[in-house]
Amino acid sequence: MDVDLRKLRYFVAVAEELHFGRAADRLHIAQPVLSRQIRALEDEFKVQLFARTKRSTELTEAGRQLLDDARPLLASAEAMRRRVVQAARGPKTFTIGFMPGITVTPAVRAFGAIHPDVEVEVIRTTWVDQVDVLHDGRVDVSVVRLPIVQEGLSIRPLFEEPRVAMLRSDHRLAGKPEIDIADLADEHLLQPPDAVPEWRDIALELRTGQAKPVPEMRSVEEKMEHVAAGSGVSIIPLSVATFYQRPDVAAVPVTDIAANKVCLAWMASRRSRLIYDFAELAVTVDWTPQT
Structure with a gap:
């Protein structure tokens, strides 16, 4: 069975809102259209994804499983789209995510010296999206603060701070x-x-x-x-x-708590020479926080 990504996006919106009206507003489509798409998705899987009453909408066990699987699939599809568009644009660009308090300028300059033909962009992330930006392709690498969900990622420690x-x-x-x-x-x-x-x-x-x-x-x-x-x-x-x-x-x-660990992270499935080069130089850069 071929999975329709559009239907999956509609499903995720309803699963997150647990309300067809709010999900329809979020997707900018009519509610009857959304309802038909969800019914069509249930027919394709031959399972019930939502338990619906006049007062509430809840995920079934099958719905919860699909939500767990749909999010990374949609993120991967979006990442692929971004990389294809970026490849068509030219010249090469390389995007670095970084958390608050972290200065990436020394690493950006060192990378630019190695790859003067590459345009480097930076994106400030948050605790909420520091890993999401990797999965959906917004960045090539991200300077993250642990703890994070490391599944599917390659991690390289950089420094620790109190x-x-x-x-x-x-x-x-x-x-x-x-x-x-x-x-x-x-x-x-x-x-x-x-x-x-x-x-x-x-x-x-x-x-x-x-x-x-x-x-x-x-x-x-x-x-x-x-x-x-x-x-x-x-x-x-x-x-x-x-x-x-x-x-x-x-x-x-605070004297008796563990230091915060800062690492470089990237998608383990990526085979980019630029990523490997940045990872190699990142461990040589002075990341000491300027306090």
């Missing part, structure tokens, strides 16, 4: 030269607990089952706004804290 606690400027700990993670036991962490395993082990809100939801934040600026408002605390790499300094937020070193 992490600090970001606190509101009038916080009880804001003036201290350094703290232990245990000092934050009764705080609300503005990021997933797995991002700071040491805090997870001592956090009162987790032990008492009273953890508040973490707001969705797509940028460092948004995170700093929540900290400044007194919504909680955040643990971030030192270079990020240095770059995003503001008077109403204080950065305090």
Whole structure:
């Protein structure tokens, strides 16, 4: 059976929205058209993908499996499209993703010296999309901060740096030269607990089952706004804290948590000479955070 990528895109939109009306708006198509396409997809697979009632739309077990498989397939198709378009454009371009607090200029200059005929572009990424940009072809390589889902990627370590606690400027700990993670036991962490395993082990809100939801934040600026408002605390790499300094937020070193690991990542399936050359020079560049 040939899989229709358009139907898969429609399915993913409904699966993520769990609402046909919202999914139709997102796709800019009429809802009856979307419903027909989903029914056609179910007929092709000969399974029910959604359990629908007048009040709700939920994924079936088959639907959940298809969602898991459809996302990387669509990302791979988009990556292929981008690379074909790029090849047709000429001249050669090479795109580097990088996380906040990381300066890629030395690596870009070194790469340009080796490949003066290649146009180098850079894209700043976030915790949300630092791996997505590899899978969908927006970048050739990405300078990422661990942890990430490494499936399908090649990884090369670059450097490590300490992490600090970001606190509101009038916080009880804001003036201290350094703290232990245990000092934050009764705080609300503005990021997933797995991002700071040491805090997870001592956090009162987790032990008492009273953890508040973490707001969705797509940028460092948004995170700093929540900290400044007194919504909680955040643990971030030192270079990020240095770059995003503001008077109403204080950065305090945390002595007993693991350093943040920074790596170069690229799709393991790629066989690009440019990628290999950049990976080779990346380990020779001085990535020391400028603090």
